Amino acid sequence: MSYIIDINEQNLTSILQSSAQAPLVLVFYASSDKTSLEFTALLTRYAEKYQGQFLLGKVNCETEQMIAAQFRIQALPTTYLFNQGQAFDAFQGPLDEITLQQRLSIILPKEEEIKFNQALNLLEQEQYDDALPLLKEAWELSDKKNSDIALLYAETYIAMKRIEPAQEILNKIPLQDRDSRWQGLTAQIELLIKAADTPEIQQLQADFAKNPTAEIALKLALQLHQANRNEEALNLLFDILKQDLNSLNGEVKQQFLSILAAIGNNDPITNKYRRLLYSLLY
DSSP: OTTEEEOOTTTHHHHHHHTTTSOEEEEEEOTTOHHHHHHHHHHHHHHHHHTTSSEEEEEETTTOHHHHHHTTOOSSSEEEEEETTEEEEEEESOOOHHHHHHHHHTTSOOHHHHHHHHHHHHHHTTOHHHHHHHHHHHHHHTTTOOHHHHHHHHHHHHHTTOHHHHHHHHHTSOGGGOOHHHHHHHHHHHHHHHHHOOHHHHHHHHHHHHSOOHHHHHHHHHHHHHTTOHHHHHHHHHHHHHHOTTGGGGHHHHHHHHHHHHHOTTSHHHHHHHHHHHHHHO
């Protein structure tokens, strides 16, 4: 596999240089040394498990004596951890799996970084629906403190013309992180809101203000949903359901559930309004 490499004098320099882009684990072993062979096999399993999150370079000291001398290897196995182009850690002898995991965690990317990068790859292919759950998980894993993740999360919703969840995410970004990118996304939302305020919606809002019936509310909610103003639509229907759970022979409840299904579980408002409906049902 491309992330597990046998090191020799010809590729050593390029592999060491590659640690500027991705973490590198360099293990020195000998074919005749059982302990170092077993530990190298354990590292190989970890490299396969993490699938390219770090590069494993294996140095057979019996065939690559010059490299072993260069690193002054005195015991087998000896392991070096490189990160950002520098030797970050080194240890002699084998480690148990728990200790090895702890040592590797120092150089491995955090789980939220992995999910963020996976989402970036999907967004390059405009696979917004697939990227959203990864960005949601990444943001939650960072305890909603990583503003770079939050901005991309909001930006993805904006690309899908989903105004309300994007605005909710932007509102949670700390004041000190509200930079020019945050301002640009906020401006995009304002433009989308104006574009979503159609003449049909304005007319129905005027009609509902004069005659707040369930029939008009339902028509207005459907128009708002089509304009991706889902929270307004759900809030309007919920107000009707609070008065009569079976309004219009259950049509209001059905449309409420249909909107929830359409926007999906990844939208931050879905759970909010699902809980509100359950509070009426039970």
